[in-house]
Amino acid sequence: MRKTTAVQIATFLLTFMVGCAQKSNLEIPPNSSLEVDYPNYELYELQLKNNTGRQLDVQVINKATGDFVRGFGLGPLGKVEVMVEQDSKIVFTNNSGKMGKLAVAILDKNAKWPSKSNIKTVSFTLVNSGDKAIPLLIPNVMNPNLSPFSNSGVDLKIGQEILFRKGLKKYVLLTVDESIEEGEKIDVNTLLKARKKELGL
Numbered sequence: 001m002r003k004t005t006a007v008q009i010a011t012f013l014l015t016f017m018v019g020c021a022q023k024s025n026l027e028i029p030p031n032s033s034l035e036v037d038y039p040n041y042e043l044y045e046l047q048l049k050n051n052t053g054r055q056l057d058v059q060v061i062n063k064a065t066g067d068f069v070r071g072f073g074l075g076p077l078g079k080v081e082v083m084v085e086q087d088s089k090i091v092f093t094n095n096s097g098k099m100g101k102l103a104v105a106i107l108d109k110n111a112k113w114p115s116k117s118n119i120k121t122v123s124f125t126l127v128n129s130g131d132k133a134i135p136l137l138i139p140n141v142m143n144p145n146l147s148p149f150s151n152s153g154v155d156l157k158i159g160q161e162i163l164f165r166k167g168l169k170k171y172v173l174l175t176v177d178e179s180i181e182e183g184e185k186i187d188v189n190t191l192l193k194a195r196k197k198e199l200g201l
Helices: 188-199
Strands: 008-013 023-028 032-037 043-050 056-062 068-074 079-085 088-094 100-108 121-128 150-157 161-166 169-175 185-187
Touching: 023 032, 023 088, 056 079, 068 079, 079 088, 088 100, 121 188, 161 188, 169 188, 185 188
Parallel strands: 008 032, 121 185
Antiparallel strands: 023 100, 032 088, 043 079, 043 100, 056 068, 056 088, 068 150, 121 150, 161 169
């Protein structure tokens, strides 16, 4: 068997007939990526559950330009919901030497972005400028694991807390407020170091 020397890209087009359960159990070979596309849905929401025991990287990519839209690291046994637009695809990457196992379910194939009329939100990017993964907790949203030297786009409401864990305790890394500008990039690695020093950790 030929040894994999680079990340292999496999394209997986999922289509479902009316009445069929819209759930899939995907296997992602070691050091490979799997692209998933639902071209008939204008906007859809997926529930992802990592059964690998190792981190999987999740990215939403614009199909026409290849530009990164949003993404995060899905930790071992992690579970999260993610929205994907019709002009985008979702890419799962398994950088480990173990077979990746991911349960994917469509929660809503006619999803709509939550109304922002009464809830003020801001879109910004969490940047991990360091060479180590940074696990975070965003209560009631997701628990992203920022891969080394990666960017993760988020769209969060004002007042939302972003937490980090030290030992068995959780601490506030950042509270989203109006000082954060739309499209701003926040260096989480630098912020985390400063916050730990401030807390005496």
